[in-house]
Amino acid sequence: MEGTQDNAISKAIQILSALRASGDGASARELAPTTGFARSTVQRILATLSASGMVIQDPATQRYRIGPQALVIGLGYNGGNVLVNEARPYMFTLRDESLETVGLSVAVGNARVFLEEVQSNAQIRFASEMGRLYPLWSGANGRVLMSGLTDAEIDRVLADHEHDATLHESLTPDEIRARISEVRAHTFAMASNETIANVSSVAVGVRDGSGQTVAALSVSGPADRFTSARMDEVVPRLQDAASAISARLGARRGTK
Known part of the structure; x- marks a missing residue:
């Protein structure tokens, strides 16, 4: 046998x-x-x-x-474990500060996948589908990851843009480009009732020693509780956590 x-x-x-x-x-x-x-x-x-x-x-x-599971295993072998191990303590702290679910996602080709998640302790909370491939252009996490791409690379990703019936709201390529520009200007992205109905998220990029955006650190929760005002309150703590993780990966201190 x-x-x-x-x-x-x-x-x-x-x-x-x-x-x-x-x-x-x-x-x-x-x-x-x-x-x-x-x-x-x-x-x-x-x-x-x-x-x-x-x-x-x-x-x-x-x-x-x-598929996504093979890609996640490959990410673990090629440094994903380092990223997760460095990020996890900050993710738990951020979860306790925000009281919402904290996620760490990475780009996989023209898609993105959650590599790690620390769920909220609230009875009603957001929980991602670990291992599921989401379109790279969708949601706050996706826009943060795409903000680190060149304009030509963004065009290549959006060339494969199609309406995805599994998403609550599907943005047009022009809308996506406009929101990526906002991320570059403000260093964070917000989304509400977009990828998933009744879920709000705010995300910030995590960078490595070369300055490349290697992951998106996010806080997500039910939209009726995790409102725009609450997301605004979380942004500074989210940025501090992402900056600390980036520093652990070799990025210059203060990088956001």
Whole structure:
């Protein structure tokens, strides 16, 4: 039994490696000759990987690509653990100060994903779907992450902009560009009833030693409680926490 499991794991790794190299994804039929496995074997393993979020399938093209769970694991190997470990103490402090949920999200291609979350102790609170891929252009977190991109990079992200029926409010590319400009001017972003109905968020960028925005630190809560006035009150503490985390990652002190 152990040998069979090891063989299945080996095949799954080879399929994930082939998908990573494919760029735009691939179907089971395309992966079969690449990996040397029977198409039925590839399809069976892809179904298992899909159930765990390691791969995702485009329902229109039937092509598979690397999923959020594999990306999060990769982020952990490539420094995500360092980021989370440095951020976590400040996230707990910020949660206790704001009384709302604190999240840490990163960009993954043209999407974003929550890497860590410290939930509010309130009975009614916001809780993200850890591992879910949100469009990079959506919400306060997304705009903070995009504010660190060049205008050309922003154009490339928005070139894939599509209405997402899972979002409460879908902004136009021009509206997104305008809000990114506001982030660059004020160093933080706010959103209410946007990505998720009845949820408000405020986010600030976390930078590394090169000055690049590597994550978005956010505070989120129910919109009827976490009002614009409450978000304004939280901004200074959020900025201080992001600055402290950035300093731990090598950024110059005071960077926001």
